[in-house]
Each structure stands twice: as structure tokens, then as C-alpha cells.
Amino acid sequence: MATNGHNNLNAKLVLLGDMGAGKSSLVLRFVKGQFLEFQESTIGAAFFSQTLAVNDATVKFEIWDTAGQERYHSLAPMYYRGAAAAIIVYDITSADSFTRAKKWVQELQKQGNPNMVMALAGNKADLEEKRKVTADEARVYADENGLFFMETSAKTAANVNDIFHEIAKRLPRAQPTQNPAGMVLVDRPAEGARAASCSYGFQNLGTLYSV
Amino acid sequence: MFGTQSKRDLSLEIQSQIPILRPSIHARRANITVKFQDLYGFTVEGNVDDANILNEVREKVREQGRVWWAFEASKGANWYLQTHVTSALKSSLKFSALVNAITLKKLIRKGIPPVLRPKVWFSLSGAAKKKSTVPDSYYNDLIIAVEGKLTPATKQIDHDLPRTFPGHPWLDTPEGHASLRRVLVGYSFRDSDVGYCQGLNYVAALLLLVMKTEEDAFWMLAVLLENVLVNDCYSSNLSGCHVEQRVFKDLLKKKCPRVHAHLEALDFDVSLVATEWFLCLFSKSLPSETTLRVWDVLFYEGAKVLLNMALAIFKVFVKQLILTSQVDAIRTCFHTPQLSSKPIKMHAWGY
Ligand SMILES: Nc1nc2c(ncn2[C@@H]2O[C@H](COP(=O)(O)OP(=O)(O)O)[C@@H](O)[C@H]2O)c(=O)[nH]1
Ligand SMILES: [Mg+2]
Numbered sequence: 001m002a003t004n005g006h007n008n009l010n011a012k013l014v015l016l017g018d019m020g021a022g023k024s025s026l027v028l029r030f031v032k033g034q035f036l037e038f039q040e041s042t043i044g045a046a047f048f049s050q051t052l053a054v055n056d057a058t059v060k061f062e063i064w065d066t067a068g069q070e071r072y073h074s075l076a077p078m079y080y081r082g083a084a085a086a087i088i089v090y091d092i093t094s095a096d097s098f099t100r101a102k103k104w105v106q107e108l109q110k111q112g113n114p115n116m117v118m119a120l121a122g123n124k125a126d127l128e129e130k131r132k133v134t135a136d137e138a139r140v141y142a143d144e145n146g147l148f149f150m151e152t153s154a155k156t157a158a159n160v161n162d163i164f165h166e167i168a169k170r171l172p173r174a175q176p177t178q179n180p181a182g183m184v185l186v187d188r189p190a191e192g193a194r195a196a197s198c199s200y201g202f203q204n205l206g207t208l209y210s211v
Numbered sequence: 212m213f214g215t216q217s218k219r220d221l222s223l224e225i226q227s228q229i230p231i232l233r234p235s236i237h238a239r240r241a242n243i244t245v246k247f248q249d250l251y252g253f254t255v256e257g258n259v260d261d262a263n264i265l266n267e268v269r270e271k272v273r274e275q276g277r278v279w280w281a282f283e284a285s286k287g288a289n290w291y292l293q294t295h296v297t298s299a300l301k302s303s304l305k306f307s308a309l310v311n312a313i314t315l316k317k318l319i320r321k322g323i324p325p326v327l328r329p330k331v332w333f334s335l336s337g338a339a340k341k342k343s344t345v346p347d348s349y350y351n352d353l354i355i356a357v358e359g360k361l362t363p364a365t366k367q368i369d370h371d372l373p374r375t376f377p378g379h380p381w382l383d384t385p386e387g388h389a390s391l392r393r394v395l396v397g398y399s400f401r402d403s404d405v406g407y408c409q410g411l412n413y414v415a416a417l418l419l420l421v422m423k424t425e426e427d428a429f430w431m432l433a434v435l436l437e438n439v440l441v442n443d444c445y446s447s448n449l450s451g452c453h454v455e456q457r458v459f460k461d462l463l464k465k466k467c468p469r470v471h472a473h474l475e476a477l478d479f480d481v482s483l484v485a486t487e488w489f490l491c492l493f494s495k496s497l498p499s500e501t502t503l504r505v506w507d508v509l510f511y512e513g514a515k516v517l518l519n520m521a522l523a524i525f526k527v528f529v530k531q532l533i534l535t536s537q538v539d540a541i542r543t544c545f546h547t548p549q550l551s552s553k554p555i556k557m558h559a560w561g562y
Contacts, residue, residue, distance in 0.1 A: 020370050036377070040374055040375075041375070042409075043410045044490060045486070045487075064483075067409055074453065075449070078480055078483065
């Protein structure tokens with residue numbers, strides 16, 4: 001599709017991975033530039049959005065950050081259905097989390113959108129001394145399965161923006177008249193980062209007393 | 212501060228000397244942002260109008276307190292215990308008991324005063340009865356028996372302790388973590404089908420804040436999972452939760468057909484927002500006092516209040532939802548501060 005200087009793309013992105021791998025932390029780093037030593041545990045899923053400029057286009061990510069506990073698995077299809085991209089996160093200090101990541105990859109290959117851009121993130125790269133999964137092992141796996149791979153750290157911010165940028169670059173740009181699921185071309189200026197804080201706000205004001 | 216029996220009268224204390232809020236003020240352009248603690252110690256951030264709402268809420272809570280005290284004075288301290296359907300309506304059908312039952316239902320829908328919550332919840336939910344069927348030492352024995360045991364559930368609990376309402380003045384302390392841990396670990400051994408499910412951490416934490424004693428919080432958790440909520444809400448594949456979601460979708464279609472059709476057209480699944488409501492019983496989405504108002508009804512009337520509350524939230528946002536065609540804007544509709552600054556009408560609590 002010919003670009004006209006303000007080519008805006010909406011893309012649904014889902015984060016999957018074991019509980020505690022750092023999914024929420026990666027999103028928080030990407031969207032707000034922050035890191036919390038203790039991030040509230042995610043129930044169901046949390047929603048965020050963030051816009052990136054890539055070359056001549058802007059990509060607005062609609063990000064679903066999911067809960068990692070095994071029994072929440074049954075909810076996952078609702079979140080990855082129609083997603084244009086997925087980041088599968090594991091924790092480099094946990095071999096179990098890597099095994100779990102591979103299971104997610106398999107599931108997406110079977111059930112997900114066939115054109116989905118998939119990234120494998122080996123998170124907590126700052127904890128080198130506790131490493132259990134080598135970068136080589138993960139890279140080989142990623143290559144074999146058509147994912148791209150990066151080691152990230154939500155704590156130091158290493159590679160966090162990069163992984164989202166790389167996804168944005170890889171999203172199929174040419175849009176036929178019929179949009180593929182999960183991607184909607186919008187013809188209005190991208191909203192700023194204000195919309196990004198959607199799932200923040202914990203206990204707040206309110207009242208039920210209107211009778 | 213919330214942890215021991217001796218501090219049971221904390222909320223009474225708060226109630227009797229609720230100050231007019233003089234929050235610290237940071238000017239931000241024309242908007243003034245204020246930060247303060249609510250009745251249960253949660254930090255609240257909002258604008259000055261929000262602060263006024265909170266003052267109004269506190270005034271209403273005090274009023275409710277006066278109504279309850281008046282009942283105690285005229286009918287006796289435990290008048291509400293003689294109203295329960297089984298004890299009153301079925302067995303004796305005494306007219307006064309019937310009147311009491313109707314009065315109680317109305318009263319509870321308007322909110323139980325925080326200071327009475329532990330007592331009223333404990334008896335009306337069936338927790339007291341459940342506890343009375345086992346030896347007095349049940350909870351202590353359980354805690355001692357499971358101490359030091361490591362299971363997948365305990366590992367996940369440990370992982371979530373510091374991630375449960377981080378920053379709360381009592382929950383986020385070593386004492387608070389230890390207390391929450393004992394309740395959750397104890398329960399994971401009581402029912403190994405449930406074990407530990409994320410979401411229960413928030414529920415148990417709020418129960419601790421309300422009940423003040425760990426043991427009572429434990430029994431409230433037990434009665435909630437075993438008697439009040441639909442079955443299997445939290446066990447292995449959350450099947451009960453899936454059922455609830457399904458029922459909610461049907462209800463939304465019936466009660467808010469326009470919203471339902473609109474969301475359907477956008478291919479937006481309401482479960483995307485509602486799952487957290489049902490698994491955390493609104494504790495992560497609504498202000499504490501609002502959540503506990505829902506729980507007041509939950510423990511007396513049962514789990515249908517969760518559906519009604521979810522529906523009420525959707526109704527509040529009908530107009531906004533209809534105008535919205537972007538997924539993130541829909542999600543933003545349900546963003547907590549917005550949710551909470553609107554009065555959520557009681558009409559949706561009817562049938
Ligand atoms: N050292 C380190 N800790 C991290 C990193 N990312 C997340 N964490 C910590 O790991 C824990 C789990 O993170 P969280 O984002 O909640 O994981 P989630 O369950 O996958 O969402 C939290 O205590 C985070 O502070 C990282 O890159 N480095
Ligand atoms: Mg998370």
C-alpha cells in the first residue's frame with residue numbers, strides 16, 4: 001500500500017509466558033519507562049496501549065498482558081485471538097519458564113493467526129550470575145521455529161524498546177482492502193502516551209450511595 | 212496495625228473521629244491532585260471533587276452506622292441473627308422475624324458499617340457455622356501442620372505476597388505478608404483442588420483487613436469458596452469462572468442489548484474486562500469501600516450480586532460505550548479512576 005505520510009496502523013499484541021517471567025514488567029518499562037521491584041500480580045489480563053513511530057508510519061500497539069499461572073491457560077485464546085504479534089517471555093534464570101515458553105510457541109503455531117509476528121524474550125538478562133538458559137540454546141530454538149529472539153531486562157531497560165520496535169518493523173505493511181484480523185487501519189492522528197496508563201489506578205474513590 | 216484481635220475497634224476509632232480531609236495538595240495546571248488514605252488504608256489519588264466524594268462517602272458511612280446502632284438499641288445487639296431464612300421463616304414464621312429479615316436485607320444493601328462488618332459477615336455468611344463443626348483448634352493445628360512444607364502452591368503464594376496491594380501500610384509489611392501467607396497456605400492444604408489460584412491473594416488480603424483476625428479471615432475464605440461462589444471458580448481450569456462469564460454475556464444481551472450488539476460488532480469479548488472482576492470479586496477494580504459494599508450483599512444474598520454489579524458498571528458506561536469504536540477506548544471506559552468517580556446506581560441491584 002502506498003504510504004501517504006501518515007500511515008497509522010493498529011496492532012494487537014499479546015504477552016505470554018510463565019508467571020513471574022516479567023511480562024508485566026516489560027510492558028511497564030515499554031509503556032511508562034518504569035520498573036517496580038514488586039509489580040502487582042496480573043489477574044486475567046491487563047490492557048495497555050502505546051504508539052511507536054517506525055520509518056514513515058506509526059504503529060499503535062494494543063497490548064494484552066496476560067496472567068501466567070497455569071490454570072489461567074484456558075483464558076489465553078481470548079487474548080491471542082486475532083493478535084498481530086506475540087511476545088513469549090521466559091526468565092533466563094529458570095529452565096522451567098523456558099519449557100513453558102516453548103509450549104506457548106507450539107500453541108500459537110497451532111491455534112494462532114498464521115501471519116502473527118512472534119518474538120521470544122529471554123528476560124532478566126541482568127541476572128547473569130543466576131542464568132540457567134543459555135542465549136545460544138534459545139536462539140537455536142527461535143531460528144528453528146521462525147521467531148526472532150532477544151534477551152531483555154525490564155530492570156535495566158536493555159533491549160526492551162528494541163523488541164517492540166523490531167516487531168513494529170516486521171508487521172506486514174501492505175494492507176489489502178480487507179484487513180487481516182487484529183489489524184485496523186485508522187485514519188486519525190495517533191494518541192500520545194496518555195492512553196498508555198490504562199490499567200493503572202488501584203483503589204480509588206467512589207460511591208454506591210445513590211438511593 | 213490491622214493484625215490482632217485487640218485492634219478490632221480500629222474502624223470504630225476511624226469512624227468516630229473521621230476528619231475532614233486536609234490532603235496534601237500538588238497543583239498540576241488547573242487541576243489539583245490530592246492523595247490520601249481511605250478507610251482501609253489504601254492510597255487514593257484524585258482531584259478535589261473526588262476528595263469531596265470521599266467525604267460524602269464517609270458521612271454516609273457514619274449515617275449508616277447510626278441506623279444500625281438504633282436497631283441494636285431497639286431490637287437487641289444480635290437482632291440480625293434471628294432473621295435468617297432457615298431459622299426464622301421456616302421454623303417459626305414469627306411475624307417479627309419476617310419483618311427483621313426484610314429490614315435486614317434492605318439495610319445490608321445500603322452497606323454494613325465497617326465496624327460491624329466482621330461480626331455481621333461472620334454470622335450471616337455461614338462462616339461461624341462452618342467453624343463450629345470442627346474443633347476449636349482447627350486453624351492453629353492446620354497452620355502448625357503445614358509450616359515449612361513446600362508445594363507448587365506455596366511457591367506461587369510466596370511469589371505473590373509482595374505483589375498483593377504493594378505499598379499498603381499493613382499488607383505490605385513482614386507482618387502482613389506472614390499473615391496473608393498463613394491464610395493462603397492453610398487454605399491450599401484444606402482444599403488441594405483449589406490449592407492456590409492467583410486472585411485469591413487479593414480476596415484474602417481484603418478479608419484480613421476487614422475481619423482483623425487471621426482465623427476469621429480464613430473461615431470467610433472457606434465459606435466463600437465452598438458455599439457462596441459458584442463451584443470451581445478457582446480450581447484447575449477455572450471452569451466455574453467460565454460459566455460465570457457465559458451467564459454474564461447472556462445477561463448483558465438481555466439487559467443492555469444495544470451495548471451487547473455494539474461490542475459484538477467490534478468483536479470485543481466482555482470477558483476481556485470482566486474476568487478480573489469475577490476472580491478478584493472487584494477488589495482490584497473498585498475502591499475498597501465500594502468493593503466491600505458488594506461483598507456485604509455477596510455474603511448475605513449470594514453470588515448473583517457479582518453479575519448485578521458487573522451489569523451496573525456496564526450500564527453506567529452505556530453512552531460512552533456506544534460512541535466508542537476503538538478497543539483501547541472501551542478498555543479505558545473501565546479504567547479504575549473513571550469507574551469509581553461515577554456514582555454507581557443502586558437500581559442495578561434490583562432484579
Ligand atoms: N532482576 C530482574 N527482575 C525482574 C525483571 N523483570 C521482572 N523482574 C521481577 O520479576 C518479578 C515478576 O515480574 P512480573 O513482571 O510481575 O512478571 P509476570 O508475572 O510475568 O507479569 C517482579 O518481582 C519483577 O520485579 C528483570 O528484567 N530483571
Ligand atoms: Mg503479570
